[in-house]
Amino acid sequence: MKVLLIDPPIKVWELMGDCCAPPLGLAYIAAVLEQHDIPVELIHCNGMGVTWKDLPEIIRRASPDIVGTGAMTPMFSDAVKLVRMAKEVDPGITTVVGGSHVTFTYEDTLKEIPEIDIIVRGEGEETIVDLVKCLETDSHLKDVKGIAYRDNGNITATERRPPVDLNSLPLPAYHLLPMEKYHFEFLEEFSTIITSRGCPFSCTFCSEWDFWGRPWRARNPESVGEELEIVNKKYKRKSVWFGDDCFNVDYNHIKSICEQIAERDLDVQWFYQGRADFLIKYKDLLPLMRKTGNVMTQIGVEASTDEELDVLNKGVTVDQIKEAVRLMTEHDIVSQGLIIIGTFDDTVESILHKINYMKSLQVDFPIFTMFTPFPGSKVYEQARKERLIEDFDFNHFDMAYCVMPTRELSRTELFRWYGECHREHYSDPLQILIGLLSKNRFKRAIWRHMFRYGLKQAVRMYLKRGKYRL
Template sequence: MKIFFATPPISMEDLYGSLSGAGSRLPSLGILYLAAITRKNGFQTALADASALSLTKLDLLNYIEIERPDVLGLTATTFSIFHAADFAKAVKENYPNMTIIIGGSHVTATPKETMERFPVFDIAVIGEGEETIIDLLVALNSKAPLHNILGIIFRHDKDIISTGRRQFIQDLDKLPYPAWDLLKGFPNKYLPAPFKVRKYPAVSLVTSRGCPNKCIFCDRSVFGSSCHAFSAEYVIGMIRHLVVQYGIREFSFEDDTFITFKKRLFAICQGIIDLGINISWTCLGRVNSVDGETLELMRRAGCWQISFGIESGAQEILNVIHKNITLAQIQRAVDLCREAGILTKGFFIVGHPKETHETLSKTLELAIRLPLDDISVTMLTPFPGTEIYKRASEFGEFESDWSKMNLLNIVFIPYGLTHKDLDDYQRKISKRFYFRPRIIFNYLKRLVANPAMTKHVFLAARAFIKKYGIHR
């Protein structure tokens, strides 16, 4: 039996809108882990990351024609689920007997609704997929019933059958490394967003799953509120593999909790130092999880930037969204990073529940006052699987249109504000932050230090100016 994994064919313009020139083209780790485990278990496996490579529907259909798989495995977010369904429909028209499986965060959060809305999907995998996909392929290969396979929803006659959730994988170290070797053109065709890296080629890694925090805008449907992680030894082995096999020089750790568990973090940092290789890396972090000793070790191990979820400059908003941090902790974390020689990026969100002109002004003020080196300003989006999705009508007007949920479109407007208010503040925060001598000078320094970024940066700058203009 042969399975072909793919992300939906979707253009950079669809993903990032007018900021498409600043978008990331890094591969999906989800399908890479699935491809690795199916291959390890003896199934013929191929894949294409259509989203990362901006492949068209016709391009991806050509892949299907060449590979002729028995099963197509698609993964999709809320925003890309329509693209996945559209492609699946085209596949069914050409290959009516092919089994199509859908997985990912969206179908996990809305399993029955997704299957009812898109009859082109035969089976949905709910939650972590590595163990489920093997049981599923074994059953499909032997034409056995699917009723006893945990973690799926499937069609049986006219019914949609749910088999219940599967427990989380307790020992992640038993998973093989992602199947990067199956990616066409890896690593050079897969680029991160401009200024997100210092060295090329670069990859993103996720070394743990789940998050114990309870922010109302985060989807915990796939991995839950518990956290399970790959061991430090596994992570170091994966880094060594990528450096030796593919010449990777930079890593972006995308874990929600990479810094939180200090013992593992210290072991990873020391392991990188002991490898004696010249790599650099960035990560995500919470402002209440950093201290001077930790940051010093991270810097020695090659960390040059930490991205913090700051979200708002108003303490009352941080409380409403259950962020469980304070403005004082935000200031302290950014200051400590600056002292340690680590750059910082702040993630801000516009349009929180109970947001007002006053709280938005506080966010603008904080973004300018903090000694941040970079920011990202997105719109609050009540994704399925989040607390705010269930409670959105309590706090504002919510347009529950999956096709618009990409963090850039405005789908939620807090009571007392307008669409124009949110758009104006998002633009104002971005423009006021970036169009300052310190920020422009620092970006120019980074560009001079890494001229390989020139083309990518030019496209990003053109997209930014097109969206925000150059006048205040």
């Protein structure tokens, strides 16, 4: 039984700029299938230059028994387009879709999209192997943990699979990918790695902690070091994004990975997403982190008051965020802070407070994200209950588009203030000049990118200024 994994042509989130990163999720799935001697082919359309027009012939030529893909919420329509295409090529193909979006919407998805045969809920590595073996032997799907499917017209979900032991997994199947093609705007030699899965916290706006399950799990540092060495020395990738939901949870995990980078003499610059409180707690590691290539850290600022941080169940304080930014500046680590606009109780006054707060923080790169009710999150449940969501087009659930009003502001007003946030921070001639003339080479490069992004946002806001007039 042959499996064809496809990451379809997708539009990259505008904030990311000219970005092309390896599809790690599918690369892990491919590696596990190879480990079990199951024939597999992996097509990364963006990396391989494959268009929608090319795909039918690729599917026809591969002649797979199974076509599999994964999708986050804003890319879900691409997954749907892909499985429909696969069924047009050969109605006998079994289509399988995984990822966070379908994990939490499997009932609606199976009701509305008949071309999807099976949904993988949660982590897919062990599930896909059991699923292939089940289909090969014509066994009953009820014995496969972690899936949802139709049984005589009724939607059935099997028991969720326990979290996988990350150290039991092979390294991603990089040999099936065009590694030389991956880049991130100004970083020509770019790749991604995950060193852990999950998050020990439960922010109301996030569903990833539920998708990956408890507890937070870390890979063996030696395995991470081996993968970094392959990526750096074999595939010549010098810029690495640690794509963990929260990289800096554990002191020894961070320290050991830094030591692996040093011991293996790797020429990498790396960046990650983490928490302000852990950054402070492990501040004595910052010199080692910087020395081994940590050039940028992204933290969730989220809100400008302790009260709103509590509502979001963030588990940090404004003072901790300020101290984390100060420490990054002290150690010449570029700081990137994400703050949410359009929360349920946001007003003009609270948004102005957020704008001024981000200025006072002096974070190098403030990123304003639109409050988005992702399926699986507590925010989604509350927004559905209060009937606040006005736009259910999942293409727009990208944290840059307004899909619901606040209790006081319309989507039109929110859209205008979202543009104002960017204008305030990326249209200031003095800030632009300071950024472009920074002694930090990495910071200069990001400022060039963010300046272009700010201009694009300003034009976008102007051209679409009437879009939210309801």
